[in-house]
Amino acid sequence: MVRMLLLICLWMHIVPLAVADNTSEKDQLFALIEKRLSLMPAVGLYKARHHKAIEDIPQETRVLTLTVSKAVAAGLDPALVREFFVAQITIAKVIQYRYRAILLLNPLPDQHADLSLIRQQLTQLSDAIVDQMAVVLKKGAITDSDWATFNQSVQVPYLEEPGKRQLFKSLKKVRLKKISNHQLSRTGVYVSPRMAYLLTDSTQLSYAFVKHLQSS
Structure with missing residues (x-):
């Protein structure tokens, strides 16, 4: 009887919950995505200074593996979260390549970032992004109507609109696990x-x- 009552309550609240206002939660998610991408020029500078390749497949694999595990724990569809982070990694490399092209024509800035510390920040931000995805999706999906806010929120040097649209497209697909x-x-x-x-x-x-x- 208790189970049936709980199911009835869920049935009655599916529609009202679906239209709940989650604007601030989405704003926080978009801000976290921007913050993570904003670290890419520093990563690119480190690699340029130390003559390292921008593409680092083993590191990308580690990031995706940790992200999938985090997605499962957060109750998200791991395949769709992985797809989003693949897109984010691609955009991150685009930012680094564009910044590196500028560095070829100019002296290297007098900045000495620690890549291990930056990667710790990136891991923390990745975890926060996944957690915030779950918070947002429990109130409703990310839709085309959120594009303008996403576009305005994610302002990162060397990131152009086509890249942002690709990232947003993959973000819209993310769902809670069925x-x-x-x-x-x-x-x-x-x-x-x-x-x-x-x-x-x-x-x-x-x-x-x-x-x-x-x-x-």
């Missing part, structure tokens, strides 16, 4: 096909709620 029919069946509650569709596709249903159903 709940499988098997997980729903473990609650012991009959779920009609339409109800199952709404539950598994709704970005409002969190794993915490499913676990609560399973333990009740």
